[in-house]
Every structure is written in C-alpha cells, then in structure tokens.
Amino acid sequence: MSIELYNIFGFPIVHSFIKPHLFNKNEIIKDIENNYKISEYRNKFDKESNLHHSFKNNNETKYKEINYKSLISIYSNILKKMFNKFNFIKKIKFTFKVVNYTCLGNSQYLSSHIHNDCDFTAVHYIQFDEKNHTSTRIINNNSHAMYYKKMSPNLFNVLSNQEINNSWIFRNWILNVKEDDFVLMPAVLEHDILPQKFVDKKRITIVLNISIEKNES
Numbered sequence: 155m156s157i158e159l160y161n162i163f164g165f166p167i168v169h170s171f172i173k174p175h176l177f178n179k180n181e182i183i184k185d186i187e188n189n190y191k192i193s194e195y196r197n198k199f200d201k202e203s204n205l206h207h208s209f210k211n212n213n214e215t216k217y218k219e220i221n222y223k224s225l226i227s228i229y230s231n232i233l234k235k236m237f238n239k240f241n242f243i244k245k246i247k248f249t250f251k252v253v254n255y256t257c258l259g260n261s262q263y264l265s266s267h268i269h270n271d272c273d274f275t276a277v278h279y280i281q282f283d284e285k286n287h288t289s290t291r292i293i294n295n296n297s298h299a300m301y302y303k304k305m306s307p308n309l310f311n312v313l314s315n316q317e318i319n320n321s322w323i324f325r326n327w328i329l330n331v332k333e334d335d336f337v338l339m340p341a342v343l344e345h346d347i348l349p350q351k352f353v354d355k356k357r358i359t360i361v362l363n364i365s366i367e368k369n370e371s
Contacts, residue, residue: 156171157170159239160318162292162318162321162327162339162343163292163322165340165343166339166340168236168239168339170232170335170336170337172225172278174280176224177224179280181221182225182280183280185218186358190257192216192217196208196211196214196217197209197210197211200265203263204261205256206258207255208220208254209253225252229250229276230250233248233250233276233364247366247368248365248366249367250363253362253363254361255361256357256358256361257356257357258350258356258357259350261350261352264346266344266345266346267344267346268343269342269363270341270342271341272341272363273341273365274339274364274366275340275362276337276362277337277359277361278335278336278360278361279333279358279359280333280359280360281358282333283333283355283357287353288351288357289330289347290337291345291346291347292327292329292339292343292344293326295344299322299323299324299325309323341363
C-alpha cells in the first residue's frame with residue numbers, strides 16, 4: 155500500500171488508496187444511489203449547499219442505512235499507517251467514526267466548512283470520475299494568500315499552480331484524486347466541493363472524523 159505525505163499551505167495531507175475488492179463497494183454504492191433516487195437533496199447542510207448527504211440524518215426512516223461494516227477494519231489499518239508518517243513524540247491512540255456519505259449529481263455542490271469536533275478528517279472517494287467530477291478544494295486562509303497576486307504579480311505568475319510545493323501562494327488548491335483514493339487531513343483545514351459537471355455518474359464519498367485520544371500506557 156502506497157502512502158504519501160505532502161503539504162498544502164503548510165498543512166499535512168496523507169494520501170493513499172483502498173483496493174475496491176476488499177469491501178462491499180458495489181453494495182454501498184447501490185444503496186447510496188437508491189437513497190439519492192428517493193430525494194436528490196437530503197438533509198440541509200447550510201443555506202447554500204445543494205447535495206444529498208447523511209450527516210446527522212441517519213434516523214430518517216425513508217432512507218436505507220448504509221452498511222459500512224466491511225470498511226471499518228480497513229479504515230483502522232490504513233489510519234494506523236498514515237499516522238506513522240507524523241513521527242509523534244509519544245505513542246498515540248485514535249478513534250474514528252464514519253460520520254457521513256455524500257452523493258452529488260449534476261450541478262450539485264458543497265459550500266466551504268471545517269470539521270470542528272475532531273482532530274482529523276478523511277475522505278474515501280468510492281465513486282469518482284476524475285474527468286468530470288470536481289475534487290475537494292482546500293481553502294488557503296493564510297492572510298498573505300489574499301493579496302500576494304497583487305503585491306507580487308511577477309512572482310505569482312511564474313509559479314505553476316500544478317506543483318504542490320507552490321500551494322502556499324494560491325487562494326485555494328484542488329486535491330488530485332482518483333476513484334478509490336483515501337485522503338487524511340487536519341479537521342481545521344477549510345474545504346468545499348465545486349458544482350459537478352453534467353454527468354450521469356454520481357460523485358460519492360465516505361467521510362470519517364478522527365480524534366487523537368490520551369494514551370495512559
């Protein structure tokens with residue numbers, strides 16, 4: 155399993171993938187798409203967003219509850235390997251839970267937000283068309299990013315927006331992901347999803363919240 159750590163705006167991002175044959179991927183996608191057929195807009199997220207998602211809405215009886223059981227041990231193992239990249243000064247314990255799935259169709263999107271009740275969040279892209287779907291966009295809230303383009307236009311114009319090491323100068327950065335990728339990032343990192351292009355295939359992700367626990371041992 156390949157695990158890559160890189161930085162966006164100075165924040166650590168850990169990137170890997172999950173082999174689709176290891177869990178009941180087709181069943182999960184089918185159940186989520188069937189829920190989407192019931193209503194393309196499920197569970198109000200905020201005043202702006204337009205999507206179907208399950209956050210804090212799992213008790214809505216008209217929708218089928220998604221069975222994530224085949225993924226729990228996979229997530230646990232991959233998170234352990236990802237956290238080894240951080241070189242913590244003490245042995246850590248962590249807990250995680252699947253808090254949401256998202257399903258976006260034509261023109262649907264998710265406004266910018268953070269996860270404020272955990273230390274990290276992770277996204278599993280279980281159905282993703284990299285040519286037509288929009289990836290997660292990370293927002294740069296460092297103050298310099300708001301005026302660097304005007305303050306130093308010559309510098310700004312010679313830095314490629316395709317090179318991850320240059321992310322610090324840009325107002326936002328779009329993650330380069332493919333279907334079956336699994337990405338971990340700090341929960342405080344603001345992010346959004348831009349509107350989807352016209353495509354029949356739904357953009358589906360599973361979202362985790364992860365907390366670092368005090369280790370007494």
